Amino acid sequence: MSRAGVHVLLVDDHPQGIEALDMRLRSLGHRTSVATNGEVALAIVEKDKPAVVVLDITMPEVNGYQACRAIKRIDPAIVVIMLTAKREPADRFWARQAGADDYLNKPIDPALVVQRIASLLEAR
């Protein structure tokens, strides 16, 4: 990643789903926060304005789409990447409607997620 020390918030109700990505981002010198539900994620976004949020979709209470809308209302400049095992054609559409900047499918090499984060930040 071109910029070091970027704050990335990782949101997944099953933390094992993002643990490998978390380790990799930290090993590259980035700061990470982890939330296991949408509400905690929004509290972190309000307080700490991360540059990037990596969001799972299937979560109880506040799901990924709802969280994405709320994040974009707080600050449209925050880059939101959906990272999900859902693969119906509808999901991409809804992610776009919710304002997500990108949509990636699990399973994925965490190196690819890191690349996407870099290029999306580059494009800002």
Add this chain to the structure above:
Amino acid sequence: MTATRLVVAVVGSVSSTRSARVRATLEELGTTVVTSTPSAAPAAVVNGADAIVLDVGDEPARFAPLAAAIRDDRAAASLPCGVVVGPSVVARDLALFGSVLLLASDADVDARLAELLEQARARRREKSRTAELEAQLVAATRRLTKLREHGATLAHDARVLFGVVIGFGCNLRDGIAGPVDATQSQHLANIVAAAQDASALVDRHVAALSALALEAERDQRLTGLEARVDPRRGLNDVGELVRTAALMFEGLAAGQGISLQVETEAVLAWCDEVLVKQAVVNLVTNALKFTPRGGSVEVAAFRRAPDSGGAPASRAEVEIYVVDTGPGIPAEDRERVFERGVRLERDAETPGSGLGLSVVRDVARLHGGSIRILDRAGGGASFVLAIPVDLRARGDDAAPPSSRRGGP
């Protein structure tokens, strides 16, 4: 079924001795006889009957109109029908009744009536067997639908777990968790590749399974079995229906310099095809009316599983989106625009009656669904019409009061 007595409709002159003998024979053979006259309507004659006997005697011409009406009526024409004639009737008169009728003269009337009843019994057996097979087919298709849903869950959960294997495998391979030598790195790369293959394999087979189930569900729709439950609703592919309705506006949109995009997936839902199409037409018309040249209108239809959020109730719906880049609808007007005859003050210049959106709301209500206007990043209006996929699963509560009650 076989326990109940056969019902035979006898049409003829009640007073004649021959008529009395026909009725007596039928009763001796264990049937219930219902009599009527040649002037009765065919529907009244065949009402609940298993067979018809036209006791024409020596007046075949008097019965000709009824015989013709029976041949033209689908339900009546499928019933075994016999004609009892008097001795003076000639072959030319019999032509009035067509070739499908069982004919009896005085000489062998008892034997021919027994034959007629055998046909009626065979027809009953056939009908009950058909109903049984139809019920089995419906149940089998329901099981396939369940199988398809389990497949989707399996594929999803497998992706998540393979994601963990691949994520950590890639980290180890790339030395994120400490140095690895070339051999270790190669072994890890093999593990990652195998996990990726396995995940793709699960996806491929689940997709094939799902396509097969969907095909069976469609076939069932084509046989029209389920459509008998309620004549106004049928099993429709809403994705296809929305696509067809939206693409009718392609030319109009192009003429107005508006880009029209349509994105749908196949979603079978229990709905009234005509009404849903009308709702889509109204939404798209509305969107095109308010979108300026150079703008875009996006129409989409997807299945929304109960877990994918947005919808509070735990039921699957098909969601129809019509999203435009017009001026949008202010939050305070989002309920009001669906009222009959309501138009927003700022739209006074644009032609319209204020009825289109109220029709959309009615269609939503009739189906136990909903119509919402969503916030849209970057302005514009975003309408979402949601139709429950299976109304019957929820009972009849969502059906309008005038609709027929009761299941198959």
